[in-house]
Amino acid sequence: MNLFQSIIIAIIEGITEFLPISSTAHMKFANPFLGITANPFVDLYEIVIQLAAIASVVIIYRKRFFDFKHISFYLKLIVAVMPALIFGALLKKHIDAALSNLWVIATVMLVGGIILLFIDRLFEKNVTVNEDAEFSYKKSFIVGCFQVLSILFPGLSRSAATIIGGMSQKWSKKTALEFSFFLAVPTMLAASAKSTLDVYKTNPEVFASNNLIMLLVGAIVAFIVALLSVQFLIRVVEKQGFKIFGWYRIALGAVILVLLFTHHI
Numbered sequence: 001m002n003l004f005q006s007i008i009i010a011i012i013e014g015i016t017e018f019l020p021i022s023s024t025a026h027m028k029f030a031n032p033f034l035g036i037t038a039n040p041f042v043d044l045y046e047i048v049i050q051l052a053a054i055a056s057v058v059i060i061y062r063k064r065f066f067d068f069k070h071i072s073f074y075l076k077l078i079v080a081v082m083p084a085l086i087f088g089a090l091l092k093k094h095i096d097a098a099l100s101n102l103w104v105i106a107t108v109m110l111v112g113g114i115i116l117l118f119i120d121r122l123f124e125k126n127v128t129v130n131e132d133a134e135f136s137y138k139k140s141f142i143v144g145c146f147q148v149l150s151i152l153f154p155g156l157s158r159s160a161a162t163i164i165g166g167m168s169q170k171w172s173k174k175t176a177l178e179f180s181f182f183l184a185v186p187t188m189l190a191a192s193a194k195s196t197l198d199v200y201k202t203n204p205e206v207f208a209s210n211n212l213i214m215l216l217v218g219a220i221v222a223f224i225v226a227l228l229s230v231q232f233l234i235r236v237v238e239k240q241g242f243k244i245f246g247w248y249r250i251a252l253g254a255v256i257l258v259l260l261f262t263h264h265i
Helices: 003-016 023-034 040-060 071-090 092-099 102-123 137-152 158-168 173-202 209-240 243-261
Strands: none
Touching: 003 023, 003 040, 003 209, 023 040, 023 102, 040 173, 040 209, 071 092, 071 137, 071 173, 092 102, 102 158, 102 243, 137 158, 137 173, 158 173, 173 209, 209 243
């Protein structure tokens, strides 16, 4: 991976991280077109820039994140992130294998799109919770369990899984979106720490100075682009719902499957 390739991947990450279209899938799809081959640094890079993109949430919602008077907010995030931490550790081999299989990712992308076509209609009459102050520990945990689906099925999208989980708990679209944003912070912080430690133990040469420069540049680019992406997602979902993302996922998943079938990637 060179600096130009790293910037392109960071832009893709920043745009797609909070959209229910799977940033991981987009990076995996983009790699062969950019001539990027899988290696320990690329795997680490993709995780680290996801954390950088998610850091934008802390800035946008800084009043909430740094309101230490409401400890329950942090406790509920901890409760919600636990299922992902547990299953992520138990299913590491499955995750690594699935992430290297574009057939699996493209199929999940397409199926997830079909699901998104019906989400608005399925939950639109069930909204009873409109404020995050009404989050309960039980519902936070249930949404955390939905997040596990994105681990089991790479390409589903962490944000899509948690948003659907939130709406299944009778939260409004806005509330489900925001909780998905909040939950991303501890989730990706843990994933980045674990990936960095694993790579450092097995491939310390990855942390050469030129790679660290690419990591820094990629993190900055992903962070800036993600700031815009969050605002875009909120506007689109409030006005049009999730169907537009469903059609996009179906189209992209179908195109990638055709390209794989015809051996073009």
